[in-house]
Amino acid sequence: MPHKKPAPNPNEEGGPAQGRRDFLKQSSLLAAIAAMPPLLVKAADAQLDEKAAAYFEKLPLSVEVNGVTHRLSIEPRTTLLDLLREQLALTGTKKGCDHGQCGACTVHVDGQRVLSCLSLAVMQEGKKVTTIEGLANGENLHPMQEAFIKHDGFQCGYCTPGQIMSGIACIREGHAGSDDEIREYMSGNICRCGAYPNIVKAIADVKKGGQRI
Amino acid sequence: MINFEYIRVATAKAAVDALVKDGVAQWIAGGTNLVDLMKKGVTAPQKLIDINNLALKEIKKEGSKLRIGALALNSAVADSELVQKEQPLLAQALQAGASQQIRNMATVGGNMMQRTRCPYFYNTDMPCNKRQPGQGCGALKGYNRMHAIFGASDKCIAVHPSDMCVALAALDATVQVTGPKGSRSIPFLSFHRLPGELPQKDNTLERGELITGIEIPQNAFAKSTHYLKVRDRSSYAFALVSVAAAVDMQRNAIRDVRLAMGGVAHKPWRLTAAENFLKGKEATEANFGQAAQLAIQGAKGYGHNNFKLKLAPNAIVEALKTAVGKS
Numbered sequence: 001m002p003h004k005k006p007a008p009n010p011n012e013e014g015g016p017a018q019g020r021r022d023f024l025k026q027s028s029l030l031a032a033i034a035a036m037p038p039l040l041v042k043a044a045d046a047q048l049d050e051k052a053a054a055y056f057e058k059l060p061l062s063v064e065v066n067g068v069t070h071r072l073s074i075e076p077r078t079t080l081l082d083l084l085r086e087q088l089a090l091t092g093t094k095k096g097c098d099h100g101q102c103g104a105c106t107v108h109v110d111g112q113r114v115l116s117c118l119s120l121a122v123m124q125e126g127k128k129v130t131t132i133e134g135l136a137n138g139e140n141l142h143p144m145q146e147a148f149i150k151h152d153g154f155q156c157g158y159c160t161p162g163q164i165m166s167g168i169a170c171i172r173e174g175h176a177g178s179d180d181e182i183r184e185y186m187s188g189n190i191c192r193c194g195a196y197p198n199i200v201k202a203i204a205d206v207k208k209g210g211q212r213i
Numbered sequence: 214m215i216n217f218e219y220i221r222v223a224t225a226k227a228a229v230d231a232l233v234k235d236g237v238a239q240w241i242a243g244g245t246n247l248v249d250l251m252k253k254g255v256t257a258p259q260k261l262i263d264i265n266n267l268a269l270k271e272i273k274k275e276g277s278k279l280r281i282g283a284l285a286l287n288s289a290v291a292d293s294e295l296v297q298k299e300q301p302l303l304a305q306a307l308q309a310g311a312s313q314q315i316r317n318m319a320t321v322g323g324n325m326m327q328r329t330r331c332p333y334f335y336n337t338d339m340p341c342n343k344r345q346p347g348q349g350c351g352a353l354k355g356y357n358r359m360h361a362i363f364g365a366s367d368k369c370i371a372v373h374p375s376d377m378c379v380a381l382a383a384l385d386a387t388v389q390v391t392g393p394k395g396s397r398s399i400p401f402l403s404f405h406r407l408p409g410e411l412p413q414k415d416n417t418l419e420r421g422e423l424i425t426g427i428e429i430p431q432n433a434f435a436k437s438t439h440y441l442k443v444r445d446r447s448s449y450a451f452a453l454v455s456v457a458a459a460v461d462m463q464r465n466a467i468r469d470v471r472l473a474m475g476g477v478a479h480k481p482w483r484l485t486a487a488e489n490f491l492k493g494k495e496a497t498e499a500n501f502g503q504a505a506q507l508a509i510q511g512a513k514g515y516g517h518n519n520f521k522l523k524l525a526p527n528a529i530v531e532a533l534k535t536a537v538g539k540s
Contacts, residue, residue, distance in 0.1 A: 057218070059219060076261065077217060098252065099253075112317045113313065114317050115315065118318065119248075120241075120244060122219050123241075170313070183448070184448050187449035188313055
């Protein structure tokens, strides 16, 4: 149900979580007051604390995921994949290798397929992200999802969300003209069950159907 | 991944200023290599300066030259009609690299700046002079199947992993950079460097110098080019060896030719002796074979990669044959 408003998230801005910067400032200020002569307190607060606080600072992020705009507060090191899975509870996007080698984490950002494991979430400011959860229209599956079922394009299913996101992009890019071209442009999505022949069939079938996807 | 500070800049000047001001900062563009290296603990910048908002994405003709902005995506360059028509070798090389997802993220400048994929560089439990100068080279007497046969030193035998750069080396591209001391243009062959005593330095950029774009001069090669990439699987793998071949044919004679190899050295490896031999000669397999033998003079294997001493000349002949339509 992609258009349902998600439950309130403690990581959203204005949530109950107190900013780490404020916490650091307050706690170290208290420690400083206890241990230092008054003149040093001011200096420490202005410089060292500022640096330490900035290092752990959470940054605001506004990003649209499957049609819903989220205003979040995140650490710079958070990847888009971890944001989707851990903070937005969208676990359809899979973490396979987490190093850009398997394609299981493929999502669309502004219509282009990318690897969410190598994308920093903070760099997606103002962008539109589509995940596997954003494809179906209510109970009606996306034509690529239907095709994967029809052609048995998976066994264990772990790579499937990435395969489907990549397959849709492959057709939209105009890179699904032949089985060879599909294989080449799907090479970033690894399937260790070896469902490749049926994945190619599913994509070729959707392409042949000529539906607008 | 160790946390870091993050800022965005909007102009090249702001990017340079921010980096010069902050000794622990690094620029980030596509991030496909940098984020991976940060996850592995190979590098841990304390601050990232996001340069993606800089207006450096354009692909256009400037006079007779083709100019490509440093932030143009690998997929955008590979799919560009202008590039495919005027510099098909570059499009072929880009299409041979990575996967479409990565090409949709990776930029031209980032492609040039990517680090080696040597497993000893990537594994922080192993010795590596490139990662930690003075530690020693694990690959020298280790598992060095992917490693260099040209221009290596006893400090480092890693190879540069890019396909795009091999084509740019063959096509006499130049690199435009801007930095604290102003702007300059670097011939592509002088951009990357050999390891020598300083394997930690991949290229000749100075601290604070930002790549703004590349320029490729007009040429007459568009009809006869081929990028041959030999790898362990047919797609989405780094090259064992690769050959960029561009030929200007006049009937059956070679008027001009460019040859460069990937997967064989710390930088894209231009085959000047082979080019000079072929100029004015007929495009025959025998001549290609002789050129290939000239090209691998001075090559040296390190054990596991000895097969490249045979694979490299064979690949040169095959790439030339395909480029001139005789395969």
